[in-house]
Amino acid sequence: MTSQNAKVLFSLGAEAVGSLKDGANFKKNPEDGKCYIIYKDKSIDVLKACKNQCKHQGGLFIKDIEDLDGRTVKCTKHNWKLNVSTMKYVNPPDSFLQDELEVEILDDGGLQLVELSPVDPWLADPREPEELQEGEVKVTYITHACMELQFGETRFMFDPWLKGPAFARGWWLLHEPPADAMDRLCSADLIYISHMHSDHLRYLEQSQVPLTNINVVPFGVWQKVNEHLRFMILMDGVHPELDTCLIVEYKGHMILNTVDCTRPNGGKLPNNVDLMMSDFAGGASGFPMTFFGGKYTDSWKETFIKNERVKLLNYKSALVKSLEPKIYCPFAGYFVEAHPSDR
Structure with a gap:
């Protein structure tokens, strides 16, 4: 149940959730054009998510072809790299933590990405x-x-x-x-x-x-x-x-x-x-x-x-x-x- 201090940003149906692959999945909301990354680790049954927006200067992330495990994504602006399994930037290291979105699983097998709105x-x-x-x-x-x-x-x-x-x-x-x-x-x-x-x-x-x-x-x-x-x-x-x-x-x-x-x-x-x-x-x-x-x-x-x-x-x-x-x-x-x- 989404709290009053939260905002639903994006939803996926059960079929789309079932087709998520291990590693980083890139999704775009057709309603507002905003992009998101959903990370799946089937081995430990984990789903993580964040906005597809680099915290450095707002660039868009793409797949990092140097990472065979699909955990790392690369910014198209300045080649900053984000490990979406930990939400830590690895290039440059020890720089930022990516703001993580809540992943809520729905009763019908779908999911929604929720942004919490903490008190100022x-x-x-x-x-x-x-x-x-x-x-x-x-x-x-x-x-x-x-x-x-x-x-x-x-x-x-x-x-x-x-x-x-x-x-x-x-x-x-x-x-x-x-x-x-x-x-x-x-x-x-x-x-x-x-x-x-x-x-x-x-x-x-x-x-x-x-x-x-x-x-x-x-x-x-x-x-x-x-x-x-x-x-x-x-x-x-x-x-x-x-x-x-x-x-x-x-x-x-x-x-x-x-x-x-x-x-x-x-x-x-x-x-x-x-x-x-x-x-x-x-x-x-x-x-x-x-x-x-x-x-x-x-x-x-x-x-x-x-x-x-x-x-x-x-x-x-x-x-x-x-x-x-x-x-x-x-x-x-x-x-x-x-x-x-x-x-």
Whole structure:
């Protein structure tokens, strides 16, 4: 019996179930065109299933001809490989776990694939907002994607690019950070690095500050800092291997920072947070801006950039409108480019 927190995605009749072969079976839902993988192991009477969508960048899986047992499938985008008997990615190893679907066997011998809808992770252990004193919470813009949050005596710094260029001297800071920015960074209680692009950690790369308490944090789990302060890191739905976003909660008040995420947490985010922060400008210094010749003329690039900017603005506007934060602060994106091809 399917629970209220579940959604039926795909069904197979008894005859189709009987024709499933050992190993990976590729199925397509004729109603919506979405694809699935059903793994069968007859020897131990096991059926497993998942969406046919690579967690790296959403590519489609096909049969891996190098695997004679039919346990492994290969992504058509970047050749990532998934072992569907364990739902672990084996190339590259130790990268992701594939989200598994529930396989429900029906009374008539058919089956249906069910996606469970767990409670949004930030709703775990809910806390009622407490009254704050004036000045108890401070939010300070430093430069580019770097912010300082102060909660009582505890200070939290985000994405510290404070000095010098990023991306092989392609990007430079538009705003000079405060004179004491590095002192603030060195004395911060926590430093959040959303992802490994140099415009989010450039100063840490250059500095001699010893970082002795580095934590790789699991997604969707509250991390307690003290009695009143906790945070949670969420994965980007489009680039899960690259980007993350952050929820910080202090005395029941939430701050959401989506940073550079293309689709933070697959689009599921908390509503009515006290403060929402995000980037507002797309990246440069990459495809297709740095390619020359062919269709990549100056006029083509100009049109491409204009369209991309409009799409980004529309997406951010729709996201903010749907989440309805009490305050919205677009802050990450103030940089200048070294070369005209980056603009």
